[in-house]
Amino acid sequence: MEKNLNMREVARQANVSVATVSRALRSPDKVAAPTVARVQAAAESLGYVYNATAGDILKGRSTVIGLLVPAVGNALFGETLHGIQDVALAAGYSVIQGTTRYNETSEAMLVDSMLQRRVHALILTGMTYNMEARIQRLASEAGLRVVVVWEKPVKGKSISYVGFDNRDAARRMTEHLVDLGHHRIGLIAGPYSRVGRARCRLEGYRDALQGAGIPFDPDLVIERHPDLLDGREAMEALMALPERPSAVFATSDLLAIGALKAARSLGLSVPGDVSVSGFDDLDVVAYMNPPLTTMRVDAYRIGQLAAQVAIEPAGNPARHYCLDSDLVLRGSVGPCPKGT
Amino acid sequence: MEKNLNMREVARQANVSVATVSRALRSPDKVAAPTVARVQAAAESLGYVYNATAGDILKGRSTVIGLLVPAVGNALFGETLHGIQDVALAAGYSVIQGTTRYNETSEAMLVDSMLQRRVHALILTGMTYNMEARIQRLASEAGLRVVVVWEKPVKGKSISYVGFDNRDAARRMTEHLVDLGHHRIGLIAGPYSRVGRARCRLEGYRDALQGAGIPFDPDLVIERHPDLLDGREAMEALMALPERPSAVFATSDLLAIGALKAARSLGLSVPGDVSVSGFDDLDVVAYMNPPLTTMRVDAYRIGQLAAQVAIEPAGNPARHYCLDSDLVLRGSVGPCPKGT
DNA sequence: ATGAAAGCGCTAACAG
DNA sequence: CTGTTAGCGCTTTCAT
Secondary structure, eight states: OOOOOOHHHHHHHHTSOHHHHHHHHHOGGGSOHHHHHHHHHHHHHHTOOOOHHHHHHHHSSOSEEEEEESOTTSTIIIIIHHHHHHHHHHTTOEEEEEEOTTOHHHHHHHHHHHHHTTOSEEEESSOOGGGHHHHHHHHHHSOOEEEEESSOOOSSSSSEEEEEOHHHHHHHHHHHHHHTTOOSEEEEEOOTTTOHHHHHHHHHHHHHHHHTTOOOOGGGEEEOOSSHHHHHHHHHHHHTSTTOOSEEEESSHHHHHHHHHHHHHTTOOTTTTOEEEOSBOOGGGGGSSSOOBEEEEOHHHHHHHHHHHHTSOTTSOOOEEEEOEEEEOOTTOOOOOTTO | OOSOOOHHHHHHHHTSOHHHHHHHHHOGGGSOHHHHHHHHHHHHHHTOOOOHHHHHHHHSSOSEEEEEESOTTSSIIIIIHHHHHHHHHHTTOEEEEEEOTTOHHHHHHHHHHHHHTTOSEEEESSOOGGGHHHHHHHHHHSOOEEEEESSOOOSSSSSEEEEEOHHHHHHHHHHHHHHTTOOSEEEEEOOTTTOHHHHHHHHHHHHHHHHHTOOOOGGGEEEOOSSHHHHHHHHHHHHTSTTOOSEEEESSHHHHHHHHHHHHHTTOOTTTTOEEEOSBOOGGGGGSSSOOBEEEEOHHHHHHHHHHHHTSOTTSOOOEEEEOEEEEOOTTOOOOOTTO
16 A cells, blocks of 8 residues: 555644644654654554655755766776765765766766756766866856866865875876886876866876976877776787887776786786786776786765765855875786886 | 746746746647747746756656666676666656665665655666565555566566576586586575575576586585675685585676686686686676686666666556576686596 | 645646 | 646645
């Protein structure tokens, strides 16, 4: 009989008005204890389930958060999602999720559908494609909270950020390779022409080279979508260079896994012939052969903070969190082989 | 200016009634073309965004689907999610997602929050824990569509299934190992005491042994949650057995990746000393060293079908799809070494 | 402490 | 073809 009944039926059963049912169920402190008990008993016996949608519409603001990610399998997925979900659920929020697959049309459709649901907030993994202007406008004018995660905070915007310094992290990884004697260092970069995070990592790489007095060689940089096959192909291209790099920094673990595979196929030992490092510290990279040296951030924490920021009232100011990142040393990086 | 205005304001701007706005925007064929144009222009100029929530509440049925998965990183994630999303989005549905992490409390909370949103359908990855009775009841009485994916259809229920024959697939994988001469075959199984899918795979393993006249040895079976560390530990336990198996079938790729790592740590070559096979065909397993022999299903298709079934009207009958699965031969499985 | 009434943004009869 | 009216399930004044 759990046929989606409403408060009116509970009210009838408990011999009170709908208003009292609403109060008893949602703010019990405003109702006499025995009444609360009676209402709860009635609701229980009827199998009543609160209709969050109806509540939302009346209050004008919803308790739904929209989450947009470029791809599943990315670092965001996993721990960040868990962090978001844990905080959201505890606060009575639901998360509606969408994957853009680096596709403008998908992204636009997803954003539209989320706005149609009147999401209270949008959590994004970076400002991508052509949405930036629109999102900005929504954040400043329509009272929509927008939280960008995995990017370094940009001050002075109406948008919140929960991330870390991608540029600095990439610089530190590159310096680590330089310190081991590498001076020809390949970079398999993410889509830096469109994704800020990827661009920052490229810049961090350049910072490190510059700091070490190594000239920047554009031939050593390949721009790819962060996935396995792209990493493999990029690595093959890098290894086919006349003077091939002795180390390759892939700015995403997926790319690095692909690169490892390419090295293996080419009969190159890692790190004997060529070092490979990644970025994100996906769970699986510790299980690779060799295990991957990578850059780790507290993805769960990013998720928690993002959700906290997201569920704040619309009028609240934007928040800016910048977390630390840690270099995780594993077996895929070694000293530069002699004579290179 | 995009301050969440409503149809009334569009109506005023276009000099029509709200009802006409509603019709012009949602079913333009019922309105005169010039009026439609005028309304659309008004909506456009005001930056009006349709409020799907308000529409849902009135119609009594929502255009939201709830998706419950045990863990991100699982095979379901990735392609199945994409399949669901593509179909849902095209039909104007949103997906609210929740990860249970094999935790009863999380699962119960997530289901509650989805019911509070009056989701039109629930897509589940198996009937887990104590929810089964409740879900059954909701499906049959409350007009909620329930779709279980990745499980073999069970006839005669009010619940839809989109899956494949896990038992048969596991049997075929085990037979493949038997055919290569293995007769002591370890099984790293999923949580079969609670998850039907995992139980079926265990049964398929037993079917194959029985078919080959190999006695079942419970010491060779280890039950674990499908994740990397569990796979590693289980493999270590299996390899420490007095008479260790010459092949290990891990019923999830994550477990298999862990097993590969364990073998490497123990100095065992795969497949020289021990063969390892997985299940799911996660993208990454083709990139392992050695690449993993595994069982693949069309996860994207499962997602598409699941969403199609989910968005059917509540009164429609349950659907049952059983897809094929394919053995994917890669390098992690070889013939049984002599003398074992 | 509780009830009556108004109304959130939209849709679905029913008239005209 | 378009406007009027009623109302979805809930919350929130405002009385009592």
